[in-house]
Amino acid sequence: MNIYAVQTIYRAEMKRFFRTIMQSxxxxxxxxxxxxxxFGAAIGSRIDQVEGISYGAxxxxxxxxxxxxxxxxxxxxFGIYFPKFTGTIYELLSAPVNFFEIVLGYVGAAATKAMxxxxxxxxxxxxxxxxxxxxxxxxxxxxxxxxxxxxxxxxIIGIWAGNFEQLQLIPLLVITPLVFLGGSFYSISMLPGxxxxxxxxxxxxxxxxxxxxxxxxxxxxxIGISLAAIAxxxxxxxxxxxxxxRTGWRIRQ
Amino acid sequence: MSSIISIQNLRKAYPGxxxxxxxxxxxxxxxxxxxxxxxxxxxxxxxISTVCGITVPTAGTVTVGGFDTMTDxxxxxxxxxxxxxxxxxxxxxxxxxxxxxxxxxxGKPRNDAYINRILEQLSLGDKKxxxxxxxxxxxxxxxxxxxxxxxxxxxxxxxxxxAGVDVELRKDMWDIxxxxxADGVTIILTTHYIEEAEAIAxxxxxxxxxxxxxxxxxxxxxxxxxxxxxxxAIKDPVAEIPDALSAYALERSEDGISLTxxxxxxxxxxxxxxxxxxxxxxxxxxxxxxxxxxSLEDIFVGLVKETT
Ligand SMILES: Nc1ncnc2c1ncn2[C@@H]1O[C@H](COP(=O)(O)OP(=O)(O)O)[C@@H](O)[C@H]1O
Ligand SMILES: [Mg+2]
Numbered sequence: 439m440n441i442y443a444v445q446t447i448y449r450a451e452m453k454r455f456f457r458t459i460m461q462s463x464x465x466x467x468x469x470x471x472x473x474x475x476x477f478g479a480a481i482g483s484r485i486d487q488v489e490g491i492s493y494g495a496x497x498x499x500x501x502x503x504x505x506x507x508x509x510x511x512x513x514x515x516f517g518i519y520f521p522k523f524t525g526t527i528y529e530l531l532s533a534p535v536n537f538f539e540i541v542l543g544y545v546g547a548a549a550t551k552a553m554x555x556x557x558x559x560x561x562x563x564x565x566x567x568x569x570x571x572x573x574x575x576x577x578x579x580x581x582x583x584x585x586x587x588x589x590x591x592x593x594i595i596g597i598w599a600g601n602f603e604q605l606q607l608i609p610l611l612v613i614t615p616l617v618f619l620g621g622s623f624y625s626i627s628m629l630p631g632x633x634x635x636x637x638x639x640x641x642x643x644x645x646x647x648x649x650x651x652x653x654x655x656x657x658x659x660x661i662g663i664s665l666a667a668i669a670x671x672x673x674x675x676x677x678x679x680x681x682x683x684r685t686g687w688r689i690r691q
Numbered sequence: 692m693s694s695i696i697s698i699q700n701l702r703k704a705y706p707g708x709x710x711x712x713x714x715x716x717x718x719x720x721x722x723x724x725x726x727x728x729x730x731x732x733x734x735x736x737x738x739i740s741t742v743c744g745i746t747v748p749t750a751g752t753v754t755v756g757g758f759d760t761m762t763d764x765x766x767x768x769x770x771x772x773x774x775x776x777x778x779x780x781x782x783x784x785x786x787x788x789x790x791x792x793x794x795x796x797x798g799k800p801r802n803d804a805y806i807n808r809i810l811e812q813l814s815l816g817d818k819k820x821x822x823x824x825x826x827x828x829x830x831x832x833x834x835x836x837x838x839x840x841x842x843x844x845x846x847x848x849x850x851x852x853x854a855g856v857d858v859e860l861r862k863d864m865w866d867i868x869x870x871x872x873a874d875g876v877t878i879i880l881t882t883h884y885i886e887e888a889e890a891i892a893x894x895x896x897x898x899x900x901x902x903x904x905x906x907x908x909x910x911x912x913x914x915x916x917x918x919x920x921x922x923x924a925i926k927d928p929v930a931e932i933p934d935a936l937s938a939y940a941l942e943r944s945e946d947g948i949s950l951t952x953x954x955x956x957x958x959x960x961x962x963x964x965x966x967x968x969x970x971x972x973x974x975x976x977x978x979x980x981x982x983x984x985x986s987l988e989d990i991f992v993g994l995v996k997e998t999t
Contacts, residue, residue, distance in 0.1 A: 440765070446795025450788075453963040525779025529838070532773050533796040534765040691706060691746050 440549070443535040447543025448550075451517050455551045462551070463558055466505050470559045473501055474566040477623060488625050489656050494567035499650040500622025501563070506556040506581065507617055511609050514548035514592030519599050522689075531690055537683030541593060548589035548614035549582070556581050569653070576661075584645055588613075590675035597688050606648045616642045626658040640666050641671055694718040695846060695877050696742065697787060701751035703737050703901075711737040713901040714751070717847075719879060723908075724872055725958075726892035727881045734901040735881040738777055739848045743773045755846065769797065772844030776851045776881075778831045782824035784963075786815055789823060790837045797842035809837050813867065829860040836867065848869060849880040853887060865891050885991060889913075897994050905992045914957070921952040921963060923970065924979035933973045939966055 461624025470591055477497055485493040516541075521527040530540060561568060571577055599605040620642030626634055637643050640657075651657035657664070680685070696719035703712040711734045719725055729735050740746040742753050744764055753760040781789060790806050810819050813833045818826060823834060832852065839847060849868070853861040868878055868891055882888060888895045889909065896906040928947030939962065942951040954961045970977060990995035 440798040442798045442800060443796050446792055449795075450792055524781050525775075525777055526781050528745055528773070528775050528779055528797060529793060530773070531745045532768060533793075534768040534798055535796065636870070686747060690744075 440533075440535050440539050444539050444543045444546075445461055447540065450640075451513075451547030452550065454517075455472055455547075455554075463555070466509075466555045467562050470501055470505070470562045471566070473497065474563070488628070489654075491656075492567065494568055496625075496650075496654075498560070498563045498567065498569060499653050500617075500620075500646050502556050502559050502581070503584065503620075503642075503646050503649055504617045504622050505559055506552045506584055507613055507645075508609055509555050510548055510552035510585045510588035511592035511595065511613055513551050514545055514589040515596035515599065515605055516546055516592075517544045518593055518596035519602075519605050519647050522596075522599075523602075525688065537679075541552060541590075541679060541683075545586065545589040545593050547608075548561045548592060549585035552585040552589065553581065556585070566632055571653050572655040573652045577649070577671060578650045580645075580652050580668070582662075583672065584649070587668060587672040587675055590672065590679060594675060594678050594682070618647075621646050621658060625691050641667055644668070645671075693721055695721040695756055696879075697752075697754045698738075698742070699752050701738070701741060701753060702749045703734075703741055703746060704749045707932075710749075711901050712741070712748075715898075715903055717903055717906065718896075719877060722872070722875055722877055723893045724868065724878045724880070725894050726893055727879065727896045727898055727944070727945075728883065728885065728888050729881070729898035730883060732781040733898045735898060736850055737901075738898070739773070739850050739879070739881065739980070743771055743848065744768055761765055765798075770845045770975075772839035772842065772847045774835045774847070774849045776854070778828065778835065780823045780831055780834060784823055785820050786810065786823060786826070786834055786837075787819040788844045789834060790841050794841035794973065799842045800843070805843075806837075806841060809840050812870070813837050814863075823955035832856060832860070832864075840871075844876070846877045846879070849878065851881050851883070853882065853884065856875060861887075875931055897991055899994070914955075918953055918984075919956050920983045921954065921966075922979075922981040922983065923950045923952065923977055924948060924981075925950065926976035926978050929975070933975075934964075935973050936969055 476495060477493070479494075481493065487493065488496045521530060595605065595608050599607075619637065620640050621637070626637050626647070627645060629637060642660055644664045644667030648659040648661055648668065651661045651664065682689070696717075698715055698717040698719075701715040702710065704710045715734075715738060727735050727738070737740050737746065741748050742755065742760060744760060744767070748761070753767075758766040760767045775846065784792070786808070787806060791801065791803070794806065795801065797828050807816070807819070810816050813836060815833050815837060816904065817828065818830060823831065825935070826834065836849075836852070852864050856864070865887075868880070871878060880892075882886075892909050894906060895909050895912055897904045925948055929950075930947060931951070932941050932943055939952055942953075952963075952966055954963065967977075
């Protein structure tokens, strides 16, 4: 194992993040505050409670998930796409590193950055609403797994993307809608019948539901199913990455 | 001398089906400077990329330091530094960080003193904290070299290091290469400048159409280049060369009005004076004389023409 290489990639990626620390952290803080003001205060005053939880608190897990998923994906996809764009990928390909080490460096850094942002949002939320986290360990575990799995997805997108438009495409067209429709701001049980069934095909529903369970002890679907869903999603991404590295798809001809 | 790189029957067909290398065999000796000479599209970059692990061979084997590049890739890549043809650098990174990154990637512990020393040697010392995008093209090439040297490789590939650089930098580059050779680094450089091969290489390989056409010691090539031809136009065509002139190995043109004499300019005697006397004695009337020198370029162009 080329541990120096993993560290080197990880540090270089983290440095990029800290170089723009203000942008990296201020924007989630501002957008979270806006969500609380708009959804929590304006809409929340009419909804008052969802499943016995104040609406402001109810949306916290979904808000964190929304940011964490998009950030993990964006960071990882950019991280591996950028060397392709600048041409410095030649160095990764000619260095004594294997694919696992490359993934570990890029995905690890992207997941760490997303974690940071998730934690910042959580801290911001404490300023707006009363929060009591029912299962803190499960909450952290879910957060970590979500960061990792979406960073893996981002890595795949970065390898696939041939230009910056494509890099933005999947997050914009797939992830954001899935997250918004995945019960970030409402409980699936609030949807009319047919839409509840349709929602069950949205993988993000299981992640948000599981994450919400960690906060409040209640969920749309059982925690076991949520865990199975994230495990399935992670192994799917890992399988695709394994295939990419075996075949050298889009990187090594 | 033993080979540090051994390339056997190397073939490379790109996914589109184009065969860029058609069974290359090449032994590169420890500590030498080998210049690979070939026109655009000859397969130089493909050959280098395959040895370095950037592309996967379709068939054949490559060993570096006795290790197979496919099965023992960590060992082989450890030994190799690569300066790519294109200036591929991260624009927002500083020179020092970029070079230090390369070292880490190659599995070496951080060593700022060593990186600083390389940067000094490459006249990048005062630029080490500059962002790469602020550097001139020549400076960027130096950064690429520094990155390639950051992990103390034993073999250095330079893919057209002097393409499009000014004369001064080219001269610097040659000095750098000479310095590395003195440290025992084996250097393979590609170029399409013949004078570059002449100036710094120990051996010259000519590649075209995915095949190595020739690999020769530069001194042998230079000896060939030392040959000159004297063309003698004669008034009355001769059907055959008179016996009295057989010692000169003259070549007769088809129409019989021109004879060609090949001689060595580096030899003690060229034999021209006696030839001219003997020609006159044989009763041939000369109307014109012309000399022609074969250069490495002629040899090169001749070889490349044969294969296309
Ligand atoms: N990625 C690629 N896919 C398909 N063909 C390629 C690729 N890279 C190079 N080639 C082709 O292979 C041949 C050799 O290219 P290259 O090795 O770059 O030559 P050189 O470096 O000698 O100019 C060229 O005809 C080129 O078009
Ligand atoms: Mg080339």
